[in-house]
Amino acid sequence: MGIRERLSRLLAEAPADAEAIERDEIWWTWGQLRQTAQAVIAALEAAGLGESARVGVVLENRPEHVAVVAALIASGRCTVTLSPLQPPARLAAHIARSRPPVVIAATEALARPGVLDAAREVSLVLELRTDGSVHRSGGATRTSDDTTPTTNPGVAVEMLTSGTTGAPKTVNLAFEQLDQALVSGGQVPKADRLLSRSASLVSAPLVHIGGLWRALACLATGRRMILMPKFVLDQWISAVERHQLRAASLVPAALRTVLDAGVPAARIASLEVVTSGTAPCPKELADNFFRTYGIPVLMTYGATEFAGAVAGWTLPLHRQWWDTKAGSAGRALAGAQLRITGDDGAQLPDGQQGRLEVRTAQTGQGETNWVRTSDLARMDPDGFLWIEGRADDAIIRGGFKVQPETVQRALEKHAAVREAAVVSLPDERLGQVPVAAVEATPGQPVPEVADLLDLCREHLLPYEVPVHIVVLDELPRTPSSKVSRVELLDILRTRLADRTTT
CATH class of the missing domain: 3.40.50.980 (Rossmann fold)
Known part of the structure; x- marks a missing residue:
């Protein structure tokens, strides 16, 4: 049905x-x-x-x-x-x-x-x-x-x-x-009943695929829906406690909020699993949440174009593979096939980075056609998908290709950096150059730009080091809690212009 x-x-x-x-x-x-x-x-x-x-x-x-x-x-x-x-x-x-x-x-x-x-x-x-x-x-x-x-x-x-x-x-x-x-996604109604007494929480915006998919999943299975206008920590905890929820979905920014607030484990003890999507979830964040609360974080990979997720973790996969596969986006979900291809469209062997392609009935092209994404990825011999950046986000600096995620990971090695984001600015000589912004970790001394640049020089190739870094209290975000690169560019341009005039 x-x-x-x-x-x-x-x-x-x-x-x-x-x-x-x-x-x-x-x-x-x-x-x-x-x-x-x-x-x-x-x-x-x-x-x-x-x-x-x-x-x-x-x-x-x-x-x-x-x-x-x-x-x-x-x-x-x-x-x-x-x-x-x-x-x-x-x-x-x-x-x-x-x-x-x-x-x-x-x-x-x-x-x-x-x-x-x-x-x-x-x-x-x-x-x-x-x-x-x-x-x-x-x-x-x-x-x-x-x-x-x-x-x-x-x-x-x-x-x-x-x-x-x-x-x-x-x-x-x-x-x-x-x-x-x-x-x-396993959201199939029970054949013997119309409604369910279980409940699910929906806090993502319904105008984004994450929120809409979760709302439709509640309706399709007859579950009761706990609908929040947006994620607010106290309200989220209250909903988990009142309904003794067994599962919840949290974007990476919300996972950090729970950890930073030091939410007592007893208040969310009913949760058996947390799923995380819409934005890449750093393995350190997911592992920290798991070690703190004993609640597995199951990452998913999807897109609006796929009407939801096409790859992800399950509890059995987490039990068997987490220690060796943390950081992966999981395996292909039922009904989906994944492959990695090179610039010529030929399929690449396991372990080689290329463009991710997806074949599933979830795409508008139908289940018989491969759809080429903008994501750079690799598959390992055990069928796990590793997302390693976006092809269309690559910054071409004087002929050298810089992946923003590579720079981001280097900056996030600093203990006082909660999250980093990297974008490009036009450059008359080099075409494009990387610039970065970091969100400071609450309770830590604000990181010095000079220290951040030294960290980048230690972990990056010379052409990958950002030409400018700014420190922000908060990174700008879209309603789905992803970093808004459009707004971030505006902030960086303004900050850099202020530096020039002063």
């Missing part, structure tokens, strides 16, 4: 009083979700927007928004995700650019400067209130010269990539991709 059929059944048959989603310690029942879903479908049908219609949703981490997505998937419509995390001007521009025939958004989102006007100019606007009711708020009637498609047949979600290295790109995720991604 695919996600479309599963959600259709749940919205039709789940007991009205059954707990579905908790937010701020208040439960939404399946009856409430059903009412919102029915209201959305009625409004779309009244507007003549049937199956395959593109529906823009300013998607927030709220129960009523989950109900909207469930209704759209169940009815075969296409959800065009619009991020509320964007500044108002960027959100308005995204609406104008994507031009869905209808936009659904919360009252507060529509009240942000310019958003309602932008939406009304190109779309019918439906206001989604906190009680789950839907109200028409005016909007444009499409003209005959508007060539933007009103439908996207077979596509469940139009989603933006995270945009850590530049402008986000739109990815079309078909219903079949979501189905395979859930199966690969």
Whole structure:
């Protein structure tokens, strides 16, 4: 049973009083979700927007928004995700650019400067209130010269990539991709029951694949969902304690937060496993968490284009291989095949670095075609995947190639560096040069730039040493907690300009 059929059944048959989603310690029942879903479908049908219609949703981490997505998937419509995390001007521009025939958004989102006007100019606007009711708020009637498609047949979600290295790109995720991604991740409902009393926590933004996948996994398996607007340590601990959660997902930055706060092991003792994705998790961080709490950290590798993870660790793998394979991204998940190829496209032997290619039904190209990624990687003889950088992040300095991750790892050897990030700046003579920023470790003396440069000279080739290093209290991050290279470049340019003027 695919996600479309599963959600259709749940919205039709789940007991009205059954707990579905908790937010701020208040439960939404399946009856409430059903009412919102029915209201959305009625409004779309009244507007003549049937199956395959593109529906823009300013998607927030709220129960009523989950109900909207469930209704759209169940009815075969296409959800065009619009991020509320964007500044108002960027959100308005995204609406104008994507031009869905209808936009659904919360009252507060529509009240942000310019958003309602932008939406009304190109779309019918439906206001989604906190009680789950839907109200028409005016909007444009499409003209005959508007060539933007009103439908996207077979596509469940139009989603933006995270945009850590530049402008986000739109990815079309078909219903079949979501189905395979859930199966690969082991998110299959029990044949003998509609709902489960177990619960899962979702704190990642629903507008990013990590958050959306986890929400769909809860719905697909009938688990109760604990929905957080974002990761907040005290609230996360409270949710783990109240529901005695057995599993949770934490990005590397959140893992560090738990460790830095010295959270007592007894408060999260119910956890048997933590998964970590969206950004590479340093093996030292995962191992430190495991040694501190006895909770294995299972890394995963995936992308928006794959509708989730295609490789990762499992508990059996962790028990057998962790001591010798720590730092690996794990093995290919069920339904996925991985290989490493050279510049000529030929498959490379185990141990050699090249470009990672993936073949799976989770890609838009289908399960028979290899998809070449931008990631540099190697496979070992035991089938473990090792991610070693990104081909498109390589900095070409005077003809020499610098991998930012290599420089990052060298800087993170310093005890006072919590995390490092490396980007490139244009250089008139060399073309590009690496520059770096480090986030200082709380409670440690702030690292001296001279010491950091000495560390780099000790561990790096001369052309890999960054030409500038700045020390920050915090590295800028995207909503999915990855380092935002775009914002980091702006900060570095400003800091370097200030140095020049002074």
